[in-house]
Each structure stands twice: as C-alpha cells, then as structure tokens.
Amino acid sequence: MKAPDFDYARPSSLQEALALLAAGEGGAQPLAGGQSLMPMLNFRISTPEMLVDLSGLPELRGLEQTPQGLRIGAMTRYCELEAFPDLAKIQPLVAAALPHIAHDAIRNRGTIGGSVALADPAAEMPAILLALGAVISLDGPNGPRDVAADDYFLGYYETACEPDELITSILLPKIEPGDSFGFHELVQRHGDYAMAGVAIRSSGIAPLAGLRIGFFGVADRALRVTALEDALNGTDGTDIAGALSHLSEIDFQGDTKITAETRAHYAGVALKRALKEMLT
C-alpha cells in the first residue's frame, strides 16, 4: 500500500516546528526516523495532514556525557548511541539492549526520541528509561518541561507528551559505583518485538537494593511494579517465587502470538533469567 497524501515541512528551528504542530491542530505529526511512522503510513493506519520532519532541528541533536548523566538529543539514532565511546561502561544497560532492537538498517535511522515518543509497549527503550529513572525533556506552546520516566508512560501508545509538544532530549542519570544491571527478553526471532522482557537496575547485588525493574512487552505500556521491587530489595535474588506473585498487578495483554497468561509466565521467566545473569 502507498502512503496517503500529506503535506510536508522541514523546519529549521524548534520554535518553527512547534508553531507548525500548533497550527496543525492535531493534524500535523512529527517525523523522526520514520521507522515506526512510515510503516503506519504505508498501511494507511496513520493519515496525518502534515508531517513535520524533525531532522533539521539543531535543538534535538547532541549526545553527550554531562555531570548529570548521558544526555541524548531526541533525534539521536540508535546507531549513533551504539557507536558512542565507552557506552558499555557509561550505560551498560543501554549497550546490552541495543543489539536486540530491530536490525541494523532500522537502527541506522530509528531515533531514541521517536521510540520514547511512540512508547510501543513492547519496545526496549521505554523500559530502560524506567529502570534508569530517566528524565524526558519536552518543549511545547507552554514552554519546556521535564517529565520523569515514571510519570511519562500513561497507557497504550499514550504518554505525557502532548500532541503539540516535542521531546527534545532524554537524560539517562549517571550510574553509580556498585550499580548493576540486568536485561532479558523473550523473542522468537532475533530483532523482533519482545513477547516479554525486563530491564533492571540495582544499586547493589547480594543484597539487591534500590531496584528499578522496567517490564516491556507485557501490558499496554512499559511499567514498573514497585511492590515486586520492594519484595526483592534486600534479598540475594535467587528465590523470587514470592516476589513474582506481585506480577498479578500487571494487566497482561494477549495478542495473536501469545495469550495474557503465557505473557505473565514469560514476564516471570525473563525476570528470573535477567537476575540470574546479573548475579553470576
């Protein structure tokens, strides 16, 4: 299928872009790497009146290590992040997850901002943001604002970013000595969206402490289950059966590949395996 007809603009400043979005009154849609938006256009699922191409905005560029952490401009492509010097030391969780996101050719165009804006429930990045306690910077008609990852993912493809706002950057807080990370996802084929997955940060192992566990591919959005984290904090992470009962807080979703019940089971398996890898 061919994309429906639309207008196209490539603004050269953030202000210009925001003005176009505002003027579009919901009919204008940002275009970042297009790796999610283009398939939707090609299926005519998405029928915007105008695409606002973000590639010309200097304000959305940049990838740098700051005293607060790694600041990722919204238009940073996965491949640029992958190539960032010492990524595995600076942000080991991100480095571990990137190879699992789609394929090379898609990571060559897909952006971090696009993934976070879309908030696909099975995408890796949102769960990583939750695990790391990231901060998402937005800008819009009412000026810039920062939203904590915990307050950002609201529902099925629904986020705190309003239609007339743009994500400008994402801050991944600096990791502390003693932090440890876990990542595991269940996929039938390499690069697929996960059937269930977890991204974990802990400020210690044996015992686990200050856990933040982002689940993805389980429900309507990436999410944390704080009761489960609390149950694991202070333990050595080997006996998790009790903690797993808190998974019942998640409203697991079924799809054509698996039922909600199996998803619930897979979420537990992914958690167990991620913890096991962390602890060995």
Added chain:
Amino acid sequence: MSKTANITLKINGEDITATVPVRLNLVDFLRHDVGLTGSHVGCEHGVCGACTVEVNGDAVRGCLMLAVQADGTEVTTVEGLSDSGRSAALIRSFTARNALQCGFCTPGMLASALSYIDAGGAADKAAIREHISGNYCRCTGYQSIVEAICDVITENATTEEAGA
C-alpha cells in the same frame, strides 16, 4: 509546505534533481522515477529488507524513508555497488556458493552483507546470521548466503596478510 518537493541528491555518484510527491518513498522513487529497479519491494513495512539501500554510507530501508528525506544525501543502490566494483567479491562468492535462487532478496542481502564486511565483521557464521536476520529470503535456506559472506571475509583477511 507542499505536497510536492524538489530534491537534489547524488545517486550512485550521479547528481539527480527531481520533483517528487512528498508521500513517495525512497525505494519507489529509485525504482520508478530514477529507473534503478535493482532495489526491490517486498513488504513496505520494514520487515523483509528487500529494499535495503545505502544512504550516506548507512544501510537503510528504502521503504521507510521518504524520497524528500533523501534530499542532499548520497544514495547507493545495488547497481552502484556493482558498477563501482564494491560488491565484486560478494558477487563472486554468491555465485560460487549459489547464494541466490530467485534473486529477489539479493540486492538487499548484498547491501546488508557489505555493511557487515565494511564494519570489520568477523568470519563468524552466527554473527553473520544475526546481522542479516532483518533480510528475508524465502528460497535459499540462508546457509549459502552466510557461507558466501564468510568466504569474502576470509578471503579479505588472507589478501591483507599476504599484503602485510
């Protein structure tokens, strides 16, 4: 702001200027407007990899990019890879291993294979399989493709050693 746009880009080393509907994707533009029919279309949703081409040196999906987004870029298609000789070693090894049947996936496979080889990828079959896992081939069973890519890497290593 308009439903058509003028674009100027370099395709396989040639300067091209065109007026395109903004909704036209890159691979359709290359195939039907520029006449470079070597790149193929298998799904239009980014999954099959048949449309993979190089934009500014990166392998990308031609169906997931608008032609207007390619304004100002350098695009290389399978025709360009062949004309410049960049795919010569792969062409030899694909032929020797019969790493193609219908040949429909082949242009995308070559682009993906080249991005692996150019990035210094190892002659490791599992790693090669993972790298080309975004390129669908219904005919071959993949083994011959993996072997053909592996052969080129091994061959390059031998020539480098001999040269060193």
Added chain:
Amino acid sequence: MTGPAMIFDKPNSYIGQPTPRADAARLLAGRGRFVDDLQLPRMVHAAFYRSPYAHAKINGIDVTEARAAPGVVAVYTGAELSKHVTPYVGVLSHLAGLRSAPQHPLAVDAARWQGEPLVMVIAQTRAQAEDACELIDPDLEELPAVVDSETALDAETPVLHSEFDSNLAWERTVDVGDIDSAFAAPGVTVVERQFRFGRHTGVTLESRGTVCDYDPSEEQLTVYYSGQAPHMMQVIYSKHLGIAEENVRVISNDVGGSFGIKIHTYGDEIAAGVAAKLLNRPVKFIADRLESFMTDIHARDHVVTAKMGISEQGTIVGIDFDDLTGIGPFSMYPRTSAIECNQVLNLTGAPYAMENYRAKGRVVFQNKTLMCQYRAVGHPIAMAIADCLLEDCARSIGMDPVDVRRKNLMADDSYPRNSTSGMKLDDLSHQKALEKLTEIMDYKGLRDDQEAKRKAGVYRGIGFVSMVEVTNPSPMFYGIGGAPIASQDGATVRLDAGGALHISSSITEQGQGTNAILGQIAAGVFGVDIERVKVSTGDTKTVPYGGGTWASRGAGIGGEAMLQAAHALKEQVLEVAGVLLQTPVEALDIKNGCVVDAGTDNERMPLADLARTVYYRGNELPSDLKPELIATRHYRVSDFPFVFTNGAMAAHVEVDIETGFVKVLHFWAVEDCGRVINPMLVDEQVRGGVVQGIGGALYEECLYSPEGQLMNATMADYIVPMAAEMPEITVAHIETPTKTSVLGAKGAGEAGTGGAPAAIMNAVNDALSPLGKSIWQMPMTPERVLQVINRN
C-alpha cells in the same frame, strides 16, 4: 541411439557438475527483470477495493466519488466487469464428486472472504488508485461467516453456496485390507492422535503481480506474468476474456519465488487483463503484502484424527485416519483445492510396507482465503501422520525410531511395487537413505549427548522422517481431469551460424536454476562449452508448448525433453559432418564445439564452420542433403502416474521447557532424486525446502478471528524463518535414476518442505518424552509447547 552411459560419462559433460548459474551475475548486479520493473508507455495502475467482511451480501456499490477522484482512469464493479469476462469453476472430472460454484474475478452478488476483490480502480499511479478506493461507498450486508472447518458440515452452520445442500466440496475414502481386525489382533498396540496443521501461505518475497497490455490493432493481449505456468495462463485468459488463444501471449521473466503460489487464477490478475482490453493500454497490478496475505492461496489447514497399529515386534499393521480440510469459499481454478487432501490419502505411509489402510478425506467450504497447492502439496501432512505416529508407536513398545524404520521401510530391492494406498512405486532407496542418514548425523553420538544433557536438565530431541515426494507428474495428474495444463514439456535446440546453441524450453525459472540445468544438459549432450549455450524460457510466443515448472517436474520432464532434443540435433549435425568430411557418421563425435573423430578426439571441423557452410554456402552441400540445424522434442512420463523421489531426514532440537521455545540445532537430509544434474543447485533446493518446512512446523500460521478476519496479515505478525534461528543443514544424496527416462532425474524441489515438519515434530516429542508429554499441532509455537508441558 547413444546410450545413457555415453552421455553422462563424456569428459566434457556438465551433468552432475556444480556448475554456477549463468543468470546469477545479472541478478547480483541488480539487473533482474521482474514484473514490477516493467514500465510501458501509457501504463496505468490498478488497485482493488476488497471485502472488509468474511461474508457479505453486496446490495450495491457507489463508485461515483471514486470515478471523479484525481488521476482515476476507470472504475469497475464486479457487476460491470462480469459483462466482459466469464466466471470459472475449479473442478476436475477425475476428482469424482468435487463441486464448486462459479467464481467471478470481482465478486458480483456476495463477498465470500475478507480480501475478495469487489471493485477495481485504474489510475495514473498506484497511490491515486488507492486514494480513490477510499472513496468507494459500498452497501454490504454482513452475513454469518463459516470459519471453523470442524463445524462447517454441522446442520446449524449456514451453507455458503445456495446451489448446494451442504458445505462439503469433496470426499473420498480409501480402504485396503481389514484395518479393524488388524488393530484388534492380539499383541497389537494402537496409538491414536489428533493432528492439527495450521494454515500457512507462501510469502514469496516478490508478491504476485502482472502487467497486461492490449493492442487492439492486432487484437493481442500480452500478459507479463510472475508465475510458473505461462501456457496454462494463456488458455485461461483466452477462454474467459474471449480472445483467441494465439492472440494471448504470456511472458514470464524473472520470478521472485513462487512455490505454487503463482500458478492459479487470481481475480485481480484476470481483472487487470480485462481492464487492459477495455482501455487498450497497459495495466499494472502489483499485490502489496496485505493483499498477498489475504489473497495468495493458503495451504494445509487440516485436522486429522489418526491411528496406527504396531505389533510387539515392531511391524506396522496399518494406518486409519480421517482428514478434514477447509479450502475457503471456492475450489481454486483450474487446479482445484481437493488435490492436497487427495495427496494426503495417497501418500500417507507410502514408504512403509503394510497391509491395512483406511483413509477418509473431506474437503469443506468456509469463508477464508482460498486454499490450494503450495510447495509439497499434502506431503507435510501425510509424512507427519505416518512418521509421527510411527515414532509414537515405537516409544510405546520401547523400540528405537531408526530400528522401527529399518523393519518397516520397503526393501530397496522390492520395486516395482505398489504402496498400500495403491500408488505405483519404482526405483526407491528408503533403506539406503536411512543408513546414510544415521552415518552422516552420528546418531549414536547424538543419543549419548542427549542422555548427558538430560541429566543437566537440558531437553534435546532427535526426530526422523522417511519420505516420498511426488515428482514428474504424468497426464494422470491434471490433464485427465480436463484441466488446460500440459503434462508434457518441449525443448528446442538450435545451432547458430557462429557455433553457439540457442535452446528454449516450456519449463520455467523461478530461481531453482531451471535455465542452468537446461544449459548443462544441452551443452553436455550436444558437446559445446556451456558458455556457448543461450537459454530462453517463459514466453508462450517463442518456447515449445508445455506445462511449466510445478510439482517438481522441471528437471525430470523438461530436462529429459532437452536431452532428447540435444541428442537429436547432434545426430542431425553429425549427418552433415559425415557428408562434408566424407567420414562415416559412427566415426564422428562432437566435443567442445568441434566435430571430432570418435575415440581419438582429433578435431575435424569447428561447429561454426559446419553451420556457416549450411547457412551461408548451401551450394557446397549435395543437393539431396537438406540439413536441419534445429531439433525439438517433447517428453511426458507414460508408464507411471508420477515418479517418486525418496529421502530420509533428521532434526536435532532443544526445547526450553520453561518457555516452550524450540531451537533447531541441526538438520540432515538425504535425498534420492535420481540423477543429480547439478548438486549445488539441488542442495540449495533441499535447504530452502527444509527451511520452509521449519517455518510450517514452528512459526507460520494464518490466524483468523471467529468472524473470519485474518488477524496477522503483515510480515511483523505472520512470522517466517529468518537467518539467525535457522540451523546448518547437511545434505547428502543417493542416486537411483528413474528408469522412466534416459536422464534419470526425478524432482527434488519439495522434499525439504514435505519432510522437515514431521522430523521436527518427532524431535520435539522426543525431547519432551522424559516428561511424558507430546505435541500434535503445527506450528509448534512456544505457547503451544508450553501448554502441553503444563497439561496434566
């Protein structure tokens, strides 16, 4: 006639060599010629408005707005189009009792599956045609849909076609021996299982498509076709569009995979031909992926309840099964949708000697995409029934799966003979293939590894299949039933003035390497360098008349015709050479493009000299010598309905019992396809087939909602095998040439797809056996495996 030995043992014979394909270079340089590459003057584009419902009454369709949309050239509803094209019915007389209703290219009164084309829009661009489709305003009345094949015959289920009393399309029973008594005999263990084979589809990377061009000045329709059977399509366009057959030219250039998908009559492609004729200009239609999933034929979709009985000593006493298959709302034209079920009835248990066999097949209508012949028609079902039950039986009597096969496989020296179902069999090598298989896979080593791994909580399994593959079909397949499908193929070999051969054949190329093997055969048999052979296929205007490439018939039938033609031309050329060189014909031969003295290979005359003399200086020839430097031969299989290939395969898998994920660690295939013309091409055919078989076994399924909506019609949701998860596949050969031809080649293209699913299922069940669990449903998705593990 020169004996076979002479043909194959010649020093410069290419037969049996891993000669690289000549057309590879073109495809690797991006110079393929696929249908969508074609750009003709004045060409317009078709898009279709398709039924959103599985079943709906068409009260009317308002296309006024669509007609007025930018770029639109024409809009046709089903009612309008039906004035210019006749409907078709997919029945064959030899499938007694098979019935189907008339089918229109665009539905007229009712839509019967989601995706059925209702309106065709022709516009300047495809995008504009799609834009206009969105403006179509149909008045459709949704009707209850028949979705589940298992309830399709129930009294309360609505009947799809008012002219019939039920949704039954066809049924057949085979009953040999006395199965009930055999099962009741003392010491016989009977196992019973219900198998489910999910619907899947071909997912050719190049989707279906056509460019149809009509030239009124010559009343000529030219159809550029991505498919396997140009002459069949010629008849179909001619018959239903009312154009003389000779005025329809079907051209099939490069085809991006077919596997049986592109060999049927699709309404959208026929409609494109009608539009070309009405508009007097070229019309292009290229199916997008969504259209492919919704309208390319689907296959499998069988529910089989099956029993096998085995004696204490491990002898199979018989098989008894009931196969139910849902084929969509119509039987596909012209090959019909009963063939798969018929194959299951014919092929189940064919490798094994047994006395009792009862098989019942029922084919039912339903509101889903049409089902028809896809690669390895019926084979995965037939092989799984027999071989998965056999390993189940072996487990229940404590016998090794290889031993139980050794005991029951027909002896290699027992042919010719019939299968229990009555198929004529000859030149098979099941026992040899199995022995070779166990050697190359190191069976003992794998079993030891399995033991050790089990102790560590790792569940690995080894599964086998012994199989037959139907190849080289004779007229008994389709022709006898009245289908316009040639069962013979023709080949022409022409010596040109420069000494090169131009060859053409009615078989077609979809990547198998058809053109390459034709070249190998002609070059080798005639005696020229393969570089000097140019091949044409796929154009009804220029090639001999024949069936095309399907049912693994290319090498066996088309190859034999080429062998005969090359041989005939050689005799003709040597006759001229004998006169020119004043030498007895028996003392001459052709090698490397030269007429030589037989025996010494002393060069007497380059072929170019001979040809130039004939073509340019005929005055130098005696007046009674009238040389023909061209020969055509046709070949069909006559004494057998088919020629069977056989094989033995094994899979090694690991099942993650916590998640149900199955990883295929390695796969082995031993194949006896008779004479191997090009081992490199055959090995890749087998590997590609195995991977498709793994797809069917583990991943692929067209999933429908209870309302008949196809829920996974994208490549992200319908998952196909990709490189990272596929195993290395070791291929080995046994060569038992078929006696039905000089060439001795049988087909090889479908074995992997036909055999791999059973081997994988057996391997999974072997892995699960310590848990006392087993799975009988394909695809064996992680969730399904997990469910059987968790079932009490």
